Amino acid sequence: MDYLAEKFLKARKIPSTACSGCGLGQVHKKVLLAIDDLGLESADIVWGTGIGCAGRQTFNTWKGDNFAGTHGRVYALATGLRLALKPEQKMILTVGDGDAFGIGLLHLLHAVRRNVDMTVIVADNFGYQSTGGQYGYTTPSGAVTDSSPYGMHDPNWVQDGRDILDILKSAGAGFLARHTSVEGHNAVESIKQAIRYKGFSLVHIIYPCVTNFFGKALGSRKPVDAYRWLKARTNPKQQDIQGITFTTGIYYQSTSERQEFSEQLRGFTERVQKRCQS
Amino acid sequence: MKRLFDTGNAAITEAAIFAGCKLFAGYPITPATEIAENMSRRLPQVGGFYVQAEDELAALHICIGGSLGGLKAMTSTSGPGYILFADPYGWALGSEIPVVVVNAQRVGPVSGITGAPGQGEFYLSRYPTHGGNFESIVLAPNSVQEAFQLTVEAFYLAERFRMPITVLADQIVTDGWETLLIPETEAEIQAMGLKVALRQINYGPEFYPATDEIDVPPVVLGHNTGAACSDWTPTAEGFDTEEVEWQHKHAYRLIYKVRNNRSIISQYEEFALEDEPDVIFVAYGSPSRVVKSAVQAAREQGLKVGGIRLVSIWPFPDEVFHRSAKYLSVELNYDGQLVREVQRAVPKGSEVHFLGRCGELPKVLELVEAARTLINGQPLKAIKWEREAW
Numbered sequence: 001m002d003y004l005a006e007k008f009l010k011a012r013k014i015p016s017t018a019c020s021g022c023g024l025g026q027v028h029k030k031v032l033l034a035i036d037d038l039g040l041e042s043a044d045i046v047w048g049t050g051i052g053c054a055g056r057q058t059f060n061t062w063k064g065d066n067f068a069g070t071h072g073r074v075y076a077l078a079t080g081l082r083l084a085l086k087p088e089q090k091m092i093l094t095v096g097d098g099d100a101f102g103i104g105l106l107h108l109l110h111a112v113r114r115n116v117d118m119t120v121i122v123a124d125n126f127g128y129q130s131t132g133g134q135y136g137y138t139t140p141s142g143a144v145t146d147s148s149p150y151g152m153h154d155p156n157w158v159q160d161g162r163d164i165l166d167i168l169k170s171a172g173a174g175f176l177a178r179h180t181s182v183e184g185h186n187a188v189e190s191i192k193q194a195i196r197y198k199g200f201s202l203v204h205i206i207y208p209c210v211t212n213f214f215g216k217a218l219g220s221r222k223p224v225d226a227y228r229w230l231k232a233r234t235n236p237k238q239q240d241i242q243g244i245t246f247t248t249g250i251y252y253q254s255t256s257e258r259q260e261f262s263e264q265l266r267g268f269t270e271r272v273q274k275r276c277q278s
Numbered sequence: 279m280k281r282l283f284d285t286g287n288a289a290i291t292e293a294a295i296f297a298g299c300k301l302f303a304g305y306p307i308t309p310a311t312e313i314a315e316n317m318s319r320r321l322p323q324v325g326g327f328y329v330q331a332e333d334e335l336a337a338l339h340i341c342i343g344g345s346l347g348g349l350k351a352m353t354s355t356s357g358p359g360y361i362l363f364a365d366p367y368g369w370a371l372g373s374e375i376p377v378v379v380v381n382a383q384r385v386g387p388v389s390g391i392t393g394a395p396g397q398g399e400f401y402l403s404r405y406p407t408h409g410g411n412f413e414s415i416v417l418a419p420n421s422v423q424e425a426f427q428l429t430v431e432a433f434y435l436a437e438r439f440r441m442p443i444t445v446l447a448d449q450i451v452t453d454g455w456e457t458l459l460i461p462e463t464e465a466e467i468q469a470m471g472l473k474v475a476l477r478q479i480n481y482g483p484e485f486y487p488a489t490d491e492i493d494v495p496p497v498v499l500g501h502n503t504g505a506a507c508s509d510w511t512p513t514a515e516g517f518d519t520e521e522v523e524w525q526h527k528h529a530y531r532l533i534y535k536v537r538n539n540r541s542i543i544s545q546y547e548e549f550a551l552e553d554e555p556d557v558i559f560v561a562y563g564s565p566s567r568v569v570k571s572a573v574q575a576a577r578e579q580g581l582k583v584g585g586i587r588l589v590s591i592w593p594f595p596d597e598v599f600h601r602s603a604k605y606l607s608v609e610l611n612y613d614g615q616l617v618r619e620v621q622r623a624v625p626k627g628s629e630v631h632f633l634g635r636c637g638e639l640p641k642v643l644e645l646v647e648a649a650r651t652l653i654n655g656q657p658l659k660a661i662k663w664e665r666e667a668w
Contacts, residue, residue, distance in 0.1 A: 010504075013517075042502060043502035046499050046500055049508075051509075056510075056518065059506070059508055059518055060506040060508070060516060060517055060518065064502050064504065065500060065501070065502060065503065065504065065505050065506075066505065066507075066508075067346060067373075067499060067506070067507050067508060068507075068508030068509060068510065068518070069339070069369070069509070070366070070368070070369050070509050073335060073336075073339045073365060073369075076331070076335065076339035076340050076366075077339045077340070077342060077343035077369075079329070079336075079339075079340050079343060080301065080339065080340035080341060080342060080345070080346070080349075080351070081343035081344065081346050081499060081500075082343075082347075083301060083327050083329075083343075083344050083347065083349065084301075084343075084344050084346070084499075084500065085347055085499070085500045086500065089500060106336075107332065107335075107336055107339075110331075110332045110336065265327050265329075268322065269321075269322045269325055269326065269327060272322035273322065273324075273325060276323050
């Protein structure tokens with residue numbers, strides 16, 4: 001077993017039940033690398049997950065405490081939980097693109113507005129893959145999926161001058177980054193900064209679903225084809241890459257820290273108590 | 279003893295504070311808004327947190343999240359919000375997290391009339407979420423004082439059964455003003471029969487044991503117990519599983535921890551049932567106040583009439599319906615909800631009738647006349663609107 005897995009994960013969950021060749025393991029590993037680099041241990045982190053491939057496959061893998069929310073609601077659960085945890089304890093949520101940018105977007109936005117201290121890792125596989133491969137909010141335009149047999153025609157959150165990270169930035173998120181799972185060190189560095197950030201942080205990581213999405217979009221279920229496709233489109237240097245490309249790195253980093261939600265509420269409660277006593 | 283003149287909403291607030299509630303997340307809705315307002319004022323005074331949520335889905339999820347970290351939590355709403363609780367309510371039932379939910383019922387369907395009482399969530403409170411394989415616990419106060427006592431009780435049961443408990447009130451109870459006594463000394467607390475359970479922590483490794491026992495501590499996160507709780511069917515250690523055998527154990531625990539401990543939950547009041555009355559009224563919540571007066575008025579007129587008032591409505595106390603009689607269910611709805619359970623619970627040979635009012639209480643004389651009609655073996659008069667051409 002990998003030393004990271006041995007150190008941080010529950011043996012029963014290794015290997016994961018993800019499809020052979022799935023890119024989720026790359027995302028998961030990058031988060032563990034970041035945690036290891038920061039010198040954090042199981043007691044320092046409470047791990048939450050959502051519904052879908054990203055949530056189900058990472059649920060209860062963490063040796064410490066784990067929870068999984070219903071679809072899209074884990075941000076609200078985490079908001080309540082934040083008030084009960086010690087301020088120095090970290091919360092990491094591994095969720096999917098549908099969970100964060102679709103069904104859970106309202107709660108995600110309000111977690112951003114409140115600046116709840118949590119690090120959301122959106123493991124994005126271009127749609128609803130655990131239900132067989134329907135399009136979602138990051139599915140590339142024109143892509144053939146089970147629910148877009150004539151090509152993806154629905155506007156998404158990452159095209160046409162529109163970026164979900166921009167919406168989150170406007171809502172007040174303090175740290176935002178985007179990466180693909182084929183990246184190495186720089187992605188781990190972004191995750192480290194996100195975890196370190198006291199407040200709401202989010203890292204959007206695109207990873208390939210070899211079984212459903214790429215099976216249909218590329219007509220190949222060979223993992224190597226999917227990884228080559230993603231690699232070629234991650235910060236491409238060649239001019240000949242047509243269509244979708246991914247510009248990665250830190251998207252936004254706030255220069256001034258906004259007060260964190262639970263810190264603010266604790267302070268408020270203390271002030272009211274003092275006022276009532278005097 | 280602190281003696282106040284206040285609303286049911288105020289009583290529920292003070293009960294939550296009394297029971298050690300430290301987190302309230304809510305969304306404003308008539309006729310429960312005052313609970314949120316009062317909690318926003320009271321909680322910071324006792325070191326607690328008030329969070330105004332973006333919707334009811336978030337409200338109950340935030341409460342459950344706090345409870346998951348060890349804070350006692352409560353939320354309140356009315357019908358339109360209660361239906362939105364379906365998602366988090368199910369999560370708390372399945373993950374077995376204590377939380378208290380107040381529903382001040384107003385007349386529906388949907389938004390209905392905000393300031394009129396209703397009893398439309400009788401069955402919704404039994405099945406507040408999807409999927410089945412669970413029992414629910416629901417308490418129904420009929421006065422300001424009882425709203426206080428049952429809310430304290432709800433917090434107590436939530437801890438012992440590690441599940442969400444609904445306090446099913448109605449607009450008359452929550453908006454109505456009455457005398458409210460709040461005990462202050464240990465003797466006063468005992469005299470009122472109030473119990474408070476402290477939050478225990480489950481240190482594992484079995485977070486979901488296959489047992490019908492209560493008093494199993496819930497999962498509390500943040501203590502590095504290696505705990506796991508989720509919406510998935512859990513193994514004893516909390517791992518998500520697709521094995522049906524674990525589903526059987528999960529369902530067994532959720533159903534039988536309640537069924538096999540019903541005696542702790544069941545509460546009801548009986549009016550004049552000693553002489554095997556001809557007609558027995560059945561009601562819960564504010565209509566039961568009219569029923570009590572009607573039983574007295576009918577007795578004064580020599581009619582053999584009694585009454586049953588349900589205080590806990592789920593699990594349904596079948597045992598109280600052991601007499602053969604003509605039952606009359608009095609409810610604040612026109613479709614008849616409680617009456618269906620009464621029909622199921624009564625002995626063979628009993629008659630079951632229904633008298634519903636929509637958005638307002640029935641009158642005492644109406645009930646006395648209905649009892650007289652049933653005793654004479656005549657059919658109940660139809661409500662006027664049933665026959666009118668619309």
